[in-house]
Amino acid sequence: MAQISSTLLYSAFMIYLFSTLFFAMSISDKKRSEAAHTKKWGKIGFISACIGFAAQLGYFITRWIASGHAPVSNLFEFTTFFGMMMVLAFIILYAIYRMNGLGVFAMPVALLVIAYASMFPRDISPLIPALQSDWLKIHVTTAALGEGILAISFVSGLIYLIRTVDQSVSTKKTKWLEVILYSLISIVGFIIVSMAFNGAGYEAKYEIMNEKNQAVEVVYEMPAIAGPANGAKLDDAFGPLFSTPSWMNGVDASKKLNTFIWSLLAGAILYGLLRLILRKRIAAALQPKVNMNSDLLDEISYRAVAIGFPIFTLGALVFAMIWAQQAWSRFWGWDPKEVWALITFLFYAAFLHLRLSRGWHGEKSAWLCVLGFWIITFNLIAVNLVLVGLHSYA
Amino acid sequence: MQTITCECGHSNPYGTSLCQACGKPLENDVEVLSSMRYEGSARRSQTYKKTIVDHIWNFFSSVRVGVWLIVIILVAAAIGTIFPQETFIPPNVDPASHYESEYGTLGLIYYLLGFHNLYGSWWFIILLGMLGLSIIIASLDRGIPLYKALKTQRVTRHDQFMKNQRLFSVSKEVEIEEVKYTLESLRYKVREENGNLFAEKGRFSRWGAYVNHVGLIIFLTGGMLRFFPGMYVDDVLWVREGEKASIPGTKSDEGQYYLENNEFILEMYDKEEKKFNSALSSVDGEVAKNYQSNVTLYKTEPNHTIGEEPELIKVKDGEIRVNEPFKFDSFALYQTDFKLNEFNKMSFELEEKSTGKKFGKLTVDLHEPEKKYDLGNGYRVEIEEYFPNFILNEQKQPSTINNLPDNPAFVFSMYSPQTPKGEKAFVGIQKNIEAGENKFKMSFAGIETKDLTALTVRKDHTLWIIALGGIIFMIGVTQGLYWNYRRIWIKQNQEEVWAAAHTNKNWYGLKKDLEFLADKSNLMPLADKEVNSK
Structure with missing residues (x-):
């Protein structure tokens, strides 16, 4: 079923x-x-x-x-x-x-x-x-x-x-309109990036202390741009470039933030390419x-x-x-x-x-x-x- | 106040801009179309602008002010979600230092501005009150004159009223009966007067806004009633398995309710279960399936006097699960929390250190320890001091955090025929410190634990008011947004036939009706002025 x-x-x-x-x-x-x-x-x-x-x-x-x-x-x-x-x-x-x-x-x-x-x-x-x-x-x-x-x-x-x-002219309105379209394109970016790293089987491990002060392992499926708050890297994978602020408290907040940044980056590249093609x-x-x-x-x-x-x-x-x-x-x-x-x-x-x-x-x-x-x-x-x-x- | 009599003979209240009967503009500078929203009726806010009361009334009756209030409340509500509110931070921390240590300077500012308790702050409540006032005044200012105007409207309308409508056409040789028949087939209510037609549909939708505002006011009133004593009870009740406890907030002239916790049940999902296998294997630990307390409800006699051991009469048995509260009278008990394996009783044996010989066993009830335990033959033990939740305080003195026996520790005095003066020892979990060289010691001989359940006790007499407000609001909002008030006027002007139409919403739908009408009769299609002007 x-x-x-x-x-x-x-x-x-x-x-x-x-x-x-x-x-x-x-x-x-x-x-x-x-x-x-x-x-x-x-x-x-x-x-x-x-x-x-x-x-x-x-x-x-x-x-x-x-x-x-x-x-x-x-x-x-x-x-x-x-x-x-x-x-x-x-x-x-x-x-x-x-x-x-x-x-x-x-x-x-x-x-x-x-x-x-x-x-x-x-x-x-x-x-x-x-x-x-x-x-x-x-x-x-x-x-x-x-x-x-x-x-x-x-x-x-x-x-x-x-x-x-x-x-016909560049104004605040045209810029905001591009921002809206860029955010839609970033969803495409998210999908591409997720599929690419999933396909490659990427993994990077970090150890963090959870709220009960127990050491738990966090597995990143994308290279860490934003690492976990107060996390220790367990392998020699790429990054992180910075740590997620500790006030981001949601479940797996650092991983989600990292994914978000990747999506924006991929979206920016796609958007740039489109602009180049369309002129x-x-x-x-x-x-x-x-x-x-x-x-x-x-x-x-x-x-x-x-x-x-x-x-x-x-x-x-x-x-x-x-x-x-x-x-x-x-x-x-x-x-x-x-x-x-x-x-x-x-x-x-x-x-x-x-x-x-x-x-x-x-x-x-x-x-x-x-x-x-x-x-x-x-x-x-x-x-x-x-x-x-x-x-x-x- | 003087009234204005229109040339059609209708006398309108002071401040009216369109005659309520025929629609003729009563002053020269009146724009018909923009006055149509409230039928050009005499609204208090548009008529009286002198006294302080007028100014207050006019301020709150303005939609612009209402929208600003909504936006301010919206922004305030959003600010309240930046950091957790005080109710969501751990219960045993000091908010003054918590916000700074967790969230830095921004957290400190947040706390200092009082945003940690934003939704209960005086200014947020005042904002809500102002919004409520705005809703009431704005509705009265518009609703009543609008009701009168729609009731008074006549079939035959003034030429200027007709001409200035957004949708208008002039035709010749129109079969009025055919128009009437077509409009009725479109489920319009058609009235006729001297060969002129007035067709209307969905007038009740005009009341939607006022109905939903009434609902909102009832809702807000219900929310405020909570602060009145007796309307609202919110307490937490912890009960150990096998014990009875009085339920807070349930004492009345008819007696006091008691609850017995027969059993607390915690179930986890079976990792082997095929259906959820892949999801369960990807998480560490177990996933909870059920939290449940099996309870029995008791009640005391009405004439029970305080201090006396109450005689409890069983009322009923019940099971409480998350999402399935246990209800009695106007109260409900909710499964809120639990604690497994709380220490309940601890057993010790008095042992002679040199021989290992034991001289009797004692069991200490950790909630109500006895002072003395006589073991017979001249052997006895006394508890000098008891620390249910032991900690060394800042002065390095033994102390207790609270009354919960999470880390019990004792100072025992052990008496025997050999040591009639007694020997002292400090005994805790994994601890045994003696005052000098003792002959005897307390050896640990077992522990009993119990599960606890935490239940929220709730009584809320405001619920039905809130629910009523919610239902009325939903009816009103549906009535106002899913229907619209369409009107079509047909007027015979000598050789010509004039047609005009208006709706408060959904011009697209009205135009479809008119296209159908023009199709079925000789009426000229009605032109849309707004489209032509663009």
Whole structure:
């Protein structure tokens, strides 16, 4: 069953890849880009996105059967599910607005998320007592669906910015837009670096004292740029260039920081290569390809927030509080993960209020959607990396 | 205050910018479209700007102020996660030095600014209070006039109102009945007056914002009620296996609850289990499967007097696991922590050093040690001093950290017929220090241990208020965001037929309705001014 499950996930990944290509075909500005051409490829792209989603749903169900619990219990499972919810959110919004260009960006972002997920340990792991509750599946799936829909508002906002930010001169806006694209490219960097060092079987060992003052061994799968805090090297491998600050307290914080630095470096190289090939800013190269209706893009990003916000609130706050009351005897405890869910909630609440006033439509709103997604990813990744808390079992 | 009577005959309250009945701008400089958000109704904040009360009202009614409050709270909440809050640092350290030693100068500044207890600080609570006030005032300022305006609106609208809508068209020769029929098929509620039409859909969604604000206020009120006595109990109860303990916070006129810990169970996952084999083999140590306390609940008689040994009446048995609290009355007990193998009883034998002969055994209850142990035949042992958790203090004197018998040590006095004056010895784990040359010694003869369970005792009478607030909030937010208020006006103007449309959200959806309408009738498609102006 576990085998079928991973095959299904792999097929879903490939189908999403094709779906991306089909959507790209639909907006390619060839001479014969008549409505029929666009419509045909858009339809094929959409159908393949749906088939891919069905395959991934198959992965989800079979893995559930294999493990005996909803597969949302560790970072691999959760992040994969988050990618799946992004695809579902895209399917919903595409069904409403029929915008092919959205697929060209939404599908690759979901692909990146799923590829990123697969770099974490994929073993089926047992549930610790704190996670043995029906609320695990209810809370996590609803929160992930909400975040998936909010992610579409990011995608739509990003396209809006690529489409409208003036690329004729270099400004603060063009720079920030490049920063956003660079961070997406860094995920590709992360995947390449992980696969390369995994393939080469790289290992470097350090000894550190854990919080109980016992010596434990830390195995780095990538050369150490950031070594463990107060760690002693046990072999003659490369590095470290510096030690991780001791206030980074998450599980395996130094390894995660190291991986993060490698990803940024690999991303920088990829980004540099792209700039060399394109000979202009990446957003400037993309701009002529995205000739969508900017009002509609604005509408979609707002609508995605309007749909995603209640679901996010229900999953990440309401259900979370019910579960917390049951498991930890209090519905709210100012745990960092809780606080960042509240921050996400407050941010989108502010966004919805700002949309009431005229000046906050269009470009400003698009920047906010990007910022909102940054907050969501920060909560998914950095809170587990840097901050200590009750959610650090990943 | 004087009222403004519109040419249509409707009398509007002072401060109204669009006639509530026909929509005619009541002053020349009124922009129709931007006034549409609240129907051009007379909002207190837009009308009265003189007294201090006006200024306070106007300040809190502003959405801009509300958004700023949200942003400030957001930033403050984020700052609170930079370093752990005081509740998350180890319980036995001094926060003043902890933050500096763990996190350096930044940690010290963090502590000095009071950020280590940010969410309980007076200014954070004030910020939340201000946000609450802003929610109440902003809702009253808008909600009530909006309700009145939507109730008063007429079918026939003023020409200027129609012309200035974002979506507008002029057609000729339109079959009004056909328009009406099509709108009804789109599930609009259509009213007719002198051949003019007013179609509306989803008016209730306009109340969503106010409903969710009510929910939030109830939620915040519930959160504040916690500080009232009797509403909230939060305690921790440690019970040893086989022992009974009174449950803190559960004393009332009907008696006091007691809990017996029958057994504490700790289960680990079997590493051989096939399903999780690869995951379990990659971690050092074991992975916990279950923490469980099997307990029995007792209660005293109502008229039980303090000091007397209580007579306990069994109430019920139960099992407490993580995620499965044990409930009784309005209380719940949660599996929170445990301690395995705590020292409970220690046994010693009095031994003559030269012969190795033993003169009786004594067992010391480490929680309630006796003073004297008579071993018969003139042999006895007295405990001069007891250190449950022995440590040499700063003055190099024996002392105890606390009352938990984690490292017990004793000063024994041993009496025998040969040594009637007694011999002293200091005995601890792996320690035996004699005061002079002793003939006898205390030899270690075994230890008994017990498991402990820690349970959180919780009563929370605010929960139902919080839950009610949450439910109302979710209803309101869904109502406001998943539906929208669409209106279409059709007016016969001599030979022409004017059509105008408005929605509070989702113009895309409204336009789709209008396209369908134009398709099914002779109505000219409604042009979007915002798109044309770009």
